[in-house]
Amino acid sequence: MSPADMIARFGSPLYVYDEALLRDRCRRLINALPSHALLYAMKANSNAALLEVIRGEGLGIDAVSIGEVMLARKVGFAADRISYNGNNVTDNEMRAVLDLGVGVTVDSLSQLERYGRLFPGTDVGVRLNPDVGDGHHDHVITGGPDAKFGIDHEDMEGAHSIAKHHGLTICGLQQHIGSGILDVNTFIGAMEAMLTVADRFPELRFVDFGGGFGIGYQPDEDDFDVAAFGVQANPLLERFRAKEPDVTFRFEPGRWVVAPCGTLYVTVTSIKRGKRHTFVGTDSGFNHLLRPALYGSWHTIENVSRPDAPVEPVSVVGNVCESGDLFCRDRALPTPEEGDVLAIRDAGAYGWSMASCYNLRPRPAEVMLSPDGPRIIRERESTEDLTR
Numbered sequence: 001m002s003p004a005d006m007i008a009r010f011g012s013p014l015y016v017y018d019e020a021l022l023r024d025r026c027r028r029l030i031n032a033l034p035s036h037a038l039l040y041a042m043k044a045n046s047n048a049a050l051l052e053v054i055r056g057e058g059l060g061i062d063a064v065s066i067g068e069v070m071l072a073r074k075v076g077f078a079a080d081r082i083s084y085n086g087n088n089v090t091d092n093e094m095r096a097v098l099d100l101g102v103g104v105t106v107d108s109l110s111q112l113e114r115y116g117r118l119f120p121g122t123d124v125g126v127r128l129n130p131d132v133g134d135g136h137h138d139h140v141i142t143g144g145p146d147a148k149f150g151i152d153h154e155d156m157e158g159a160h161s162i163a164k165h166h167g168l169t170i171c172g173l174q175q176h177i178g179s180g181i182l183d184v185n186t187f188i189g190a191m192e193a194m195l196t197v198a199d200r201f202p203e204l205r206f207v208d209f210g211g212g213f214g215i216g217y218q219p220d221e222d223d224f225d226v227a228a229f230g231v232q233a234n235p236l237l238e239r240f241r242a243k244e245p246d247v248t249f250r251f252e253p254g255r256w257v258v259a260p261c262g263t264l265y266v267t268v269t270s271i272k273r274g275k276r277h278t279f280v281g282t283d284s285g286f287n288h289l290l291r292p293a294l295y296g297s298w299h300t301i302e303n304v305s306r307p308d309a310p311v312e313p314v315s316v317v318g319n320v321c322e323s324g325d326l327f328c329r330d331r332a333l334p335t336p337e338e339g340d341v342l343a344i345r346d347a348g349a350y351g352w353s354m355a356s357c358y359n360l361r362p363r364p365a366e367v368m369l370s371p372d373g374p375r376i377i378r379e380r381e382s383t384e385d386l387t388r
């Protein structure tokens, strides 16, 4: 079905996901890291239909909130296939997560202390800040001295003594250095540092290296090479496992799994030829895809209605009342006309999941392109929903 037909049937703007590609990416990950726990970071995209496919392919879940844990359980992920590492969470949230049978990984010494007082004598995971970070933007670098996450690697003795005081067993170590990492060696270096710390924890059952595998958003960028990564990571992990045979290794990729599977289709609503820029207005905006406004991210944009039109530099913008509401600035595109459909690619991760109803505009519908045709997997929000 063509994008125009899909928009005619399901409306605009519209998120569309490619099920076959999603399955293929899950399989490529499993092939690269066959003997490790691959826990999809559902913050990237938590649509239940995508989660069902991902579960069917054999991945587990990385969750960061009680809401994510509840949805993962509802979709059928077993509790022991879900990891949970929230940050700055309440006692009630930790209790609710444990009640669902899911283990908790704490993010700070004060949370460990609180956890110990509430649940003495139990198991707990600890998130480490390894003093290295990486990522496509400062906002997503989650390791190192400027990041709010984890317990500093130099404070690990503190974790030991709090655990001892409350009879806790530190059964897991976790880290996540950032998002959008393209260099395999950066990730391997962070794993080596983590394994050095892990040597000091004799009771570990899991070591979790987090997510962060990037994708090539720009035309000249390649995805994080998971096959090459596996070739380096697997022997490293086998050497550790030779000493500690009971340890499971975990990874938490989100973006890599889903980003290329999703496209946001938007419709052109106006063309404004200004003094400095030609603004192509659309019926969407940063309320539906925040990444360009928040991080200055590049998403490939195609004019699927008029691919052969003469090319000119245009700024594709949305209908949110803010000047930062841009999908791209002065980019060469086949000149759009009102009514044209534009495809914003690689929008499967941190697209709908970061969408809001800012300006009281409803969030788009979502459609899965399955082998037997397109099907709606989330109804479009309505203005009635928002004004109820």
Ligand SMILES: Cc1ncc(COP(=O)(O)O)c(C=O)c1O
Pocket: 041, 043, 044, 062, 085, 142, 176, 178, 179, 180, 210, 211, 212, 213, 252, 253, 254, 255, 256, 349
């Ligand atoms: C703890 C944790 N794990 C995994 C991820 C997933 O990252 P990505 O989507 O870059 O793989 C994130 C993202 O922020 C995270 O905070």
